[in-house]
Every structure is written in structure tokens, then in C-alpha cells.
Amino acid sequence: MSLQAVLIVVAALFCVGLYGALSQQVVVMVMMGLELMLNAVLLAVAAVLWFLAPQIDGAVLLLVVLAAMTVEMAMGFAVATLLHRSRQSDMTDMAADLAG
Amino acid sequence: MGVLSTVAFWVLAAAAVAFGALVFRVDSMARATYCLAASFVAVAVVLLLFRQDYLGVVTALMMVMEMAIMAVYMVMFMGMNPALMPMSMVHGRRTALALSAGLFIVLTAGILLVPWPSRRDAPVADVTHALGESIMGHKMLVMLTVSPVLFATIVAALVLALPRGRYDRFGDDLRRRPPADPQPGGVGR
């Protein structure tokens, strides 16, 4: 196992997540894609730490990624609830008017 | 790294990616959610291989918890019963597939071509202890930032998701007691 090997796994995870986030219609499924991408980031940070700089400072970054995941999730749930309440839908397409 | 941990790594990596892909392939919402949870747990165990004991366990803890709640939202907002019903709710599938595949190729090429430096120094003995020292010591600013952000998230999420404010509960002059709640709580606020 080498850094390159781990990073390729990271790239695979990230791209699966990206595919999900781009292709899914339902907000919750989009969130699952995003979570998967953050999961990849988590693994990447841990791998770089282990293989390049096993000092502790970088581990703090892992904590920050974890916190980002929680924040994303909580806000995602809130937005999904709000969308569902206001227009009886949770499809991203139907929220397109939010863009303009 | 011994042979055992290399084998473990590849098994876990394959599991993480496979479960991640299954999230968008299976037909049941519950299965999709718990596939994601399984992917997270696999990554958490990989973190253990990298001697990040505390962070690995905390990742598993948080993600299983999140996914348990996520499953409720999935069922609530998307809805599929336990039966394996074929369903697909995708848009722009080909574009998304092309984009992700392209990105994967670019990333892999980059990973293989970049000359990665070698390890600078030896790992610390007790990572958990060192992490604690670090976030309570010279990296305290990070924690000081993260905690208000998390708190703000709780408040913001509640404001977004709750349909009722105090005027709905206590009346226009905020004098109604007990408050008009669809379901009274246990403390009797």
C-alpha cells in the first residue's frame, strides 16, 4: 500500500460521489453524493498525513472535515424540510426558480 | 506496513467504493442509506489502519448516527417501501457519468505523475493524546471557530425547518399559557 494507491481509491470514491450529486433529483440523494465526496476528502487527508507528515497538526484538519460533514448534513435536512413544506416537492429541478 | 494491513486496506477500499456505488444503484431507500453508512464505516476502519484511532472511531460513530437519521429523511421525502421496487430518479445521467469518469481519469493520472515527497518524520506515539493537546493548545483557534459554526448551524437549521414561531405558540401578545402545541412536550414550557 502506498500513497498513490490510497489516493486512487480516494479519487474513485470522490467520483462516485460526484456522479451521485450531479445525477440525482431528490435533495436527500444529492446530499448523499456530497457526503460521499467528503468521505473521500477525509480519507485523502488521513492518507497524506500518514504517508507524508505524521505530525499531529494535520489531524486537526480531519476534525474540521468531520465538522463540515455534520454542518452540511444538518443544513441539508433543514433545506429539504423547507422545500418539502413550501412546495410539496423535494426535487432539485423544481427548485430551479431559486437560482434566478 | 505488514502484509496483513495491506490486504485489509484493499478489502476495505473495495468495500468503501462498492458500497458508495451501490448507494445510487439499489432500489430501496433504506438500503441506499445503509450502503452509505457501510462505506463510511469502511473508511473509518482505514483511518484506524493509519493509526488515527480516535478519529476513526469518531467517524464511525458520527456517520452511523447521521445515516440512521438520514434513513428517516429518505423514507419521509423520497419514500420506497422495503420491497425491492425498481425506481430511478435521475436527471442528466449521461453527462454526470461522463464528468465523473473524466475526472477520475484526470485525478488518477495526476496522482501517478506527481512526484510525491517521502515521509518527513516519524509518527507520534499516542495520536489521541497528541490531538487533544493540539486542539486544546496551539490549535485552539480551530476549535474556537468550529464550535460557534456548529452552534450557528443548529440554530439556522431549526429556523429553516420549523414552521412555527413563538407567536404561533403563545399567541400574538405572547401571553397564552400553556402554549398551543400540536403535541405538548414533557417539560411543559
Add this chain to the structure above:
Amino acid sequence: MGVTGALARAGVRAASVLLVEVPGSTDTRIAVERQVRCRGWRLAMSSADADVLVVCGRPSPELAKAVQAVWVQLPGPRARLLVDDAREAAAALEQAAAALLDAPRQRADAGSRGQAGAQAEPSSAPAPAESDGDQDNSDDMDDMGDTDDPGDTDDSSDTDDSSDMDMDMPMPGGVPLAGGGQDDRDGLEMDELTVPLGPVLPHWPAGLVVRCVLHGDVVVHAQVSTLGPAADVAPEVAEIAMDGWQARRIAAGECDSAARFLAVAGWDHPSQRLRSVRDGILDGAPSQDCAREVAQVTRQVRRSWLLRWSVRGLGLLGRAPRPPGGVPDDVPALLRGDVRDRLLARLDHARDLLLDGGAGEPADPRLERQRLDRLPEVVTGLDLAAARLVVASLDPNVSVVRRHSVAGP
């Protein structure tokens, strides 16, 4: 065979029994309950948990249909009994134990079910998708998959490749999906699911069926109906020469009702205590002792702040402050207050009957009618746990209501 036989014998010693009470057969049910306890058996919580299905009394055809639906859900080895007379309870359970031990018979039973539907077989690992109507069209089981209105998805989803669309809403296992409903109390569109509660549920009033429309587990609409015995006549009750027998029977009934309420509330100790008081009353234990015991349990219930906190304000009937447009205030004293007040009223009533030793008036049909009629409005808007507590606290005597509606006012 040795191991299997030993396993069977040990297992039958710990059998669990699902009771179905036909309205008017309370005495029989109580007798069966006592025998169950005596044998070291246990009352089952659900059909999947039960080995023996005991029907107390002769059910009407509709009730018999509901019982049949439950019967097919028993996993087996299983036995089914109809007990019509309280005195036959012990013999009947003995017979059930023998039937459970009868290996060839159980094998034949399992074989016949295997043909009817492979559902009950141990290792049908992937959920079979074919319809299996007669196996599981039970009343307390329904599909719970909350689905969004399919109309919503159809107009929006064909953006570029609709080849993948497969939203023709199949019915998994022949069970229709939950339908879309109106907004729930939190302003979210909720799917509606119709779940009939009763007539076969643990600690449930005999013969009562409440058809609930659920949002999640919140009852948004409830409709009450009753199922009766084969013939709506006053059952022959073995008159026992005992002082104040009538009063004793009513007091025992009140204790039984209170015990069932406490069982629904998940408080085993006083519930069991009340059950044994009930048995004592029926056995002719000195009424002073019984009254003292009832008073002790009442004190235990009254003192428990945990119970008070847990059920406070549930199923409130006729007491200020009244919500606008709420229940008019012509509520009989026994129904007044929340579920806990009604429980305490029952216990006090039981104690008074035991102490007075008077004749004891038979159940007032108007009061029982009120219990039944008020049920839907009180239950609406509550979650299922609260609704169960309210039903248990009202505990309408279906038998009395039916007899008087048949006989006319």
C-alpha cells in the same frame, strides 16, 4: 428424536398464548388468563409471538374472519382453541399443549401451509414479489412504505433520458402503497395509511375496531365499529352463591380494566397486582382484604409522578380550560379528566363496591355508549401510544352496547 422431543417438551412448557375475547365472554377470558399463568405460560404480544390462539366465546362471522386472518400469521407449531365456558379453560389448555406436542399433526399443518404460500418457510431469503393474498392480509399489518405522490415525479422527471423511468408503481407483494394525503400538523404533506386497530391486540377492549388513518404514527381520523358474538344475547353467567356476587363481578371487571390500562402503559408490577386482586375477588377472598389491596394499588398509582408526568393531559374530557370548539361539558363523572383520572375513578369504584357490599348496578348502557361515541374525537390528533392509552382508559364494554342497540332504547 430424543433431542427434538426434549426440545418440544421444554418449549411447550413455555408456550405463549394469544387471546381473542369475544364481547360478553370476559369471565372465560379471565379463566383462561389464570390458567395460562398457572401453567407458566405467557400472553403473547402479537401473532408472530404466539403458539396458541385461544378464542374466548363464540364469535360472529365477521369476528371469526378477523380471527382467521390472525391464525394464518401464527408461525407454528401452533394450536387453536375455542373456549366457550370458563370451567373448560384448564382442560382446553391441556388439549392445546398436547396438540403442540403432536409432531405428525404439526408437520401436516406446516405442509399444508407450504402449499398455500411459501412465505412462512424459514429461508425464503429474498422477499418474494408475487402476491400472496391469503397468507398475510391481516388487520394489524399493512404496508408502511411512505411514498410520495407519483404524480409529482411524473411531470418533472423526464429531463433528458427518460428511458430509465420506471414509475408505474408496482404493488410489492400485492400490498398497495400508502396513498398521499393532506398536510399534517407540521405543515408537511404526509402519506396516509389506514390501519385498523383491533379486534385482536393485546390488552384491547373486546370486539372493538378502530379504523385509524395514520400520518406516520399520528391518528388523523378514527372510526369506531364493533364486532360481536355469534348471538347478541346476555351470556349465561354461572350464578355463584356468594355474598354480593354481582358487586364482586363488577369490581373484578374494574380491576381487570385498570390492569389492562397499566399493561398498555408498560407498568407491569401494579398491573399484575391488580390481576391477582381480580382473581381473589372472583374466588371469594374476604372483600375487606381485596378492598385494602385495591386501595394500596391506587395509592401506588396516585403517587407515581412518573406516570402522572407521562400521561398528563391525555384524552382530556370535559374539564376547563377547554380548547375552543372542544368537548361540550356534559361528561359523566366517571369519564371526566384525563386518562389517569379515569383510571383512578375505576379503582375507586372497585374499592367502593367491595366495601359497600351492595347489590352493584349492572353496567349502564348509556355510559358505555358514551365511552364508545366519544372515542374517535378524543383519539384524533394523538400518536398511537397516546391513542392506545385513551382507548384503554375509556375501555367501552362492547357487549353491553351491542345488546342494548339490538334491543332498542
Add this chain to the structure above:
Amino acid sequence: MTGGVAPLSAAWAPVVALVLLAGAVVAAALDGALHSVPAGRAGRARPGRRRTVTGAVARLLRQRRRVPVAADVMLWRIGVAALPVAALLMAAVLPLGRWTLVDWSVGIVWFNAVDVAVWAAVWLAGWGPNSAHALIGGYRFLAQALAYELPLMFALTAPAVAAGTLRVGGVVQAQQGLWFVVWMPVAFVVFCLGVAGFSVWGPLSAPAGADIAGGVLAEASGVDRLIVLAGRYLLLTAGSGFAAALFLGGGAGPLLPDWLWMAVKALAVLCALVVLRRRLPVLRPDRFLEAGWLVLVPATLLQLLVVSVVVVAR
């Protein structure tokens, strides 16, 4: 490794499982015995025949498994099997006197992570059978878990802060002078409540309540039911073991060897939990949720503040 605790080799794992199982059997036997004891005095009827654990096990072994229409059998079985597995994973970091299977530096966090995995297990056990009552049970568990988990986490933090380590063995060591229960009573009570919570037990057993025909248990029959019930008792046993290790000084005590003290203390907590189940009504989840957030969370935070001040001042 830290002094006092010696990790055993992995070959001892079955022994740990057996010890845990023994605890579970004791709990189940006690519960059965309490069921047969006549309550009160007026019922002079003879006490019923005792319900034995062997009888109950034999019955469930003989019963066939029934699968409701359109059930998600895979998820259901995963949920069912996860309960006893979770209990074993908890017990793996628990020291019995001097011995422990794994003396892990993050044992307490591990315990917490496993008890969160129970969320998923119970929900899946409720979701799988495709039955209204079971699903309501699963949802109830999540609602209740949201109320007990945060207080439980803070309650777990208190002994860790006081001992200055996340190692369970280290926490036991730190209680040589004074048991933590003496100056962390709130944390101890909340911890026991949490144990009842993740074991779906006593006042927090609404997810398997009688009002929804057994809730998550409603559709389980045969071996499935046996595993769920055993999982509950195993979780209760593992939780009691942790209560003894984190708050009651683990193996500390006079005369008897330390493993025996640990076993005695764990059994005492276990029996107390079993007895209390009959003595307390079930809390309704909607009421408990608000109480959890508005009463238990502040209470445990205050407890944590007290502990931190004491540690800093010491």
C-alpha cells in the same frame, strides 16, 4: 500498556462471549422469576409454574420463522444480528479484573460508537418486516435515542475527564481511592438510563411496547426473536459491566479477587435494572424527548463542569 490491565490474546474472545452470555442468562432468569412471583397479597392463588430460560429458548428454537409479505429480509436479518454483535464489541474493551480482550486507548469512544450502531440495528429490525407496528417501534427508538444519546455522551465524558484517559482500564485505575459514582451521581444515573435506552429496556422500552403489539418485536418469530431478545439482554449486561467499570471502581474492593468484585458489581447493576423494569411505567417518547434535551443535557453538562473544576483544582 498501562499497569494493572493485561490484554488477552484474541483466542479468549469466545470466553468473553460466554461470560457475557452468562450475565444475560442470569438477567433473563431473574426477569422470569420476578414474573412468576405473585404480586400483592390478595391473590392467594398459587404462584404459577416458573418460566425458565431453557423453556423460552427451546420454544423459540422450535418455532418456525415467519416472514411477512414484501419484507426486506436482508436488512431485517442484519438489524437482528447486529444486536448481540454490538454487545460483544462493547464487551471487548471491558476489563474483568486484570484481564481485558483489547486495552484500547479509545475504549470509551468505542463503547459510544457501538451503542450508536444499535440505533441502526433497532431501526432496521423495525423497518425490515414491513409491518406498521414494527416500523413505528423503529421510529420510536430513533426519537428516543436522540433524547438519551447526548446526555449519555456527556455522562461518558465525565469519568474520562476525571481519569484523564479514554482507556477503560485507565478509568478503573483512577478510582483506586474514591469511586466516581460518589462525586458523579448525575452522570451515573444518566449512564444507567442510557444503558436502558440502547437495550430497549424498562422505562425506555417504548419501541418494543405493549401498546404497539411489541413494536420492533411484533413480527419476529423463532430464531429471529431469540436473537433479538438475547441481544437485548447481552446489551444490558455489557452496559452494566461498563457502569461498574466507569463508576463503581471496577475490580476495586477488599478480600475478594478483583475479577470477582467486577463481576459482583456488574451483576448488581444488572439486577437493579431488571427489577426496576417492573417497578416503573414506560416513558412516552414524545414526553421524554423534551425532558432529555431540557433537563438531562443541562444536568450532565453541569456534572461535567463540576468534574472539570475538581480535576483542574486537584
